[in-house]
Amino acid sequence: MAIKVIVIDDEPAAIDVLKYYIAMTPSLQLLATFSDSREAIQYCMQQEIDLILSDIEMPSLTGMEIAAFSKGKTAIIFTTAYTHYAVDAFNLNVVDYLVKPIRYERFQQAIQKLQEQNNPQDADHFFVKTGMKGHLEKINIADIIQIEGAKNYVTIYHGNVKTLTLLNLKDLESRLACRDFCRIQKSSIVSIKHITGLKGGAVVLSNGNLVPIGPTYKEQVISLINSKLIN
Template sequence: MAIKVVVIDDEPAAIDVMKYYINMTPSLDLLAAFSDSGEAVRYCMQQQEIDLIFCDIEMPLLNGLEIAGHQKGKTAIVFVTAYTHYAVEAFNLNVVDYLVKPVRYERFLQAVNKYKEQNAVSEEDHFFVKTGVKGCLEKINIADIIQVEGAKNYVTIWHGNMKTMTLLNLKDLEARLPGRDFCRVQKSSIVAIKHIVGLKGGVIALSNGQLVPIGPTYKEEVVQLINSRLIN
């Protein structure tokens, strides 16, 4: 499956270079390119199929660092900039790579391959967890997961008609889940987007009957996610 890409840069010539490189790379599919960062952010809020954003940093209205912060890890980002002094701040945002203009195609490919390596785990359709019985493991199909709830060093996984508790860090488990299919709705809870059946008064209803309050930190992101699929 092709990696769906968006380009954001206020310089038309830089956009042309990225378009050329993307068209040369069979594994990439260019969805859109923007010279207006505000327009780009609005598009990204509504489009749930973006895998990777190639983004300039110094731009009018919203700079690349602000755009990366807005994404909150939802979409992978590669910065493409003429400046080196943003590198530390950029990598603190967990971006995939940092390309300095002018960018050679070989260097561009390195960033693409780095993204592929980082996301190879997301292509898995299952994983195993330890149960309370010594020496026993339980298989969890990712497609069956409805909700994951963390409590200290334990997580509880609701999958299908089952509930499994295991000694695991919620952050580590989140890294194994495909970002486009799951959404963190509070500090201790991640839900499968396809199992959200309703939203009322700041509470999400899931297909298994569970009601999960949305945490204040995640409210804007969750509401945007729901609104992006709202038919007026």
């Protein structure tokens, strides 16, 4: 299951950045955003939430007060422009402390840290049902090159094999470490280590597939590739 997230920040621009990062991270599901922290607390009392991304200095309740209210029941990552709250924040056992402006790579590290805390011995494989009755197929996560979604089906490209199974992308998101996979378009997730190049607005994968980059994900993908570029 995906990690259910809410965002609390009194600055609309900061909320927009986090919404964009969440949309690019397959393991996250955004439930709601709030500029009023009191409204956020009311929402938390009525909904199941896995993670709160919260600013610290806000007009009503501060991020510290939100963390104290949570009492460790909900994971919290602080997103703030100030560094001097860091010691107090970690005394409240928050997952991480992100200082604005937040880079996507740093955001990914925080989510990975949460995943490792939740699944300290996370499996390196899973099984899926195939079209044959009673038949299951083992998928090694390290072998996955691409996952392509179409309604309630996904096609998993792993090694030299292509497996079709009755699932959707959301069903697989929590199985994939966010630092190892990247959403290229709404219906496609690829393994970062299997990206071998960029050609005509598409990424080239190690199996020869060309996957067009969706407009929403273009900045992330180009940034990822440029970070490895030698001029």
